[in-house]
Amino acid sequence: MVLAMAAEIERDLISKRTTEALAAKRKMGIKLGRPKGPGKSKLDPFTEEIQALLNNGSTQKFIAKKYNTTPANLHNWMKKNKIKRLDLGG
Incomplete structure (x- = not known):
């Protein structure tokens, strides 16, 4: 149960970091995607x-x-x- 909570917290942190990084790239004018x-x-x-x-x-x-x-x-x-x-x- 403790590991499940830790995994969920880690997943949320990864999601937040990814969202922030993509937003920063968009702000710099870098095109995203294929x-x-x-x-x-x-x-x-x-x-x-x-x-x-x-x-x-x-x-x-x-x-x-x-x-x-x-x-x-x-x-x-x-x-x-x-x-x-x-x-x-x-």
Whole structure:
């Protein structure tokens, strides 16, 4: 029981120290967290091919499989690069 109380006190002290250290870094203007990635995608070299496939009626699922990625990743990549299926409307 005594050890449990000591552990809880130590945990609170660690939390307080961490919070204070992060606040100090923010105050100094240091950016916290994971750095932003390069923003490159393995789909970038295939932009024209993917656009052509979309315009020819291929599904996103088919295209994702062809380029060894997930449909969700393809969708996010298309959104980021503002790639849309052309409406060939009849």
